[in-house]
Amino acid sequence: MSEPAGKETYIVGVDLGGTKILAGLFDSSLECIGTAKVSTKAQRGLDTVLSRIERCVRDAVDEADLSLKQVRGVGIGAPGAVDFSSGTVLFAPNMDGWKDVPLKKELEKRLELPVFVENDGNISVLGVHVVELKGKPRHVIGIFVGTGIGGGLIMSGELFSGFNHTAGEIGHMIIDVNGPKCGCGSRGCFEAVASRTAIFQRIKEGIKDGEKTLLTEMLGSDLEDLRSGDLRKAIRRGDKFVGKVIEQVAEYIGIGVANLVNVLGPEVVVLGGGVMEALADEMTAVILKTAKEHAMPGTLKNVDILVSKLGDSAGITGAAVLARREAKEK
């Protein structure tokens, strides 16, 4: 769909993660025509992260040979609890402990554009529902496995965020009450046993305990630059230790799926995020088998459990859906 020159019909979607920031420039039919990516560097402080988001947005626009003046608005998915109306991130343990960060206000100042902030799980399930599933299923649960685990709920056809706009915090559903400590202070949260952070921790502990893995050959003994893709490479080269860790994590994800199916009775469960994108082939069969073992009879009849084809783009896509809906044309 081409647009008359000069009209601000383009939108930018941003996925702010604990590890990296993605931005995508979308046209009004939600086709992505330029992307950019930078690492988050949350530990350097808020100003650094804000500058990096700004740079990432400008890079994505530049990538598509456009200028910010042709952009109508920016949507952004942030990890943690978000107050949508003020655009404040209330609490984000994976962002070096952000509390009450006025993300909308700060970014509107820097970009001179309307900015809309949502929880990253909500944003991602919105993107999958509108673009990948064409808005058809009525009840969808999105499970996004990355640095943490984000979730989002579509119920009765609409994004559901509950009374305090916090629904979908599935990463802090406790599934192993005596399990490993989570960033939130509890033990055995879904993301404490099945996120990238949890996987890396298990692998590092295993190495300390004398487990042999190809990862130390590939990356050195401190595994400083370890990424999800390295795990896939190691498994494909026959690394039994990494294979076992990923199998256990897939079982935990299957249990998380079953819990949410039992509680919510969805029509579609969508799995996404960086870990799923890198390791879908290694994990999907185990996730499905475990989910079926633990879901109550009748709950999974005609229910699809699928890995999103949007992969890591679910976040930027949903952020663009949000911005297209919220940003009025000038």
Added chain:
Amino acid sequence: MSEPAGKETYIVGVDLGGTKILAGLFDSSLECIGTAKVSTKAQRGLDTVLSRIERCVRDAVDEADLSLKQVRGVGIGAPGAVDFSSGTVLFAPNMDGWKDVPLKKELEKRLELPVFVENDGNISVLGVHVVELKGKPRHVIGIFVGTGIGGGLIMSGELFSGFNHTAGEIGHMIIDVNGPKCGCGSRGCFEAVASRTAIFQRIKEGIKDGEKTLLTEMLGSDLEDLRSGDLRKAIRRGDKFVGKVIEQVAEYIGIGVANLVNVLGPEVVVLGGGVMEALADEMTAVILKTAKEHAMPGTLKNVDILVSKLGDSAGITGAAVLARREAKEK
């Protein structure tokens, strides 16, 4: 509200549980004017249970000096997965393993009245929402602790049952993946650690392991007639072992509350069921404290977590709400 003689304006609500059957006769303003109670005896087989439900309904009507001819319809809450449209209980582990029981059809034959079957958790939260909360809160989670743990969801003001009409199976949300075995086959389900069945099992195991408790004085060493009320009596007489078991169970209930708050973001969480009714004074403070420790920041702002005043009548009340809505006047 008085009704002209001869009009079938009365309704019966039935709560079918793994341990007992309750029936209540209600007038059209949902006031309960007669009740009856019998034990379930599920282990004697389906015919026995059907006869006992029938007897319980007739007793409740008789109790109010009325006849079945003055009744418009019967609502019934059944434990487990229910197909509402056919009135079939698909699966009920706490009913001696019921599978595909055509409860509506069988009871309509016996009672010659329209019968409507719903999941017991759904029914109970409907009763609390309509009668106790006057239909006001938009998002309510009901947690009903009895022989098992049933749940029900009110979302955006309506009973929410999801794609396969199975939503609210919170009793099979796994919270302790290495915990005790559940009737469903999984380990560490919410009801495997916090139902009456779980409490009794812990107490019996404790006694085997040499724990001292007043319960054996009160009931004999096999605890054959143990009820939730006996636990309250023992605690009030200073029984430290029973006090400790109930405190641990209250912590598990608190974790269940936190999980559901994190996932669903409700406005009100209602606790009910026989165990809550008997032990509310002993458990409520611990449940609230534990829920607050594990719910994410912001999720509990202005959220009420309360014990239903309907107590054990939530089920029959909700069943009456359902029957009043569904049964057309003749």
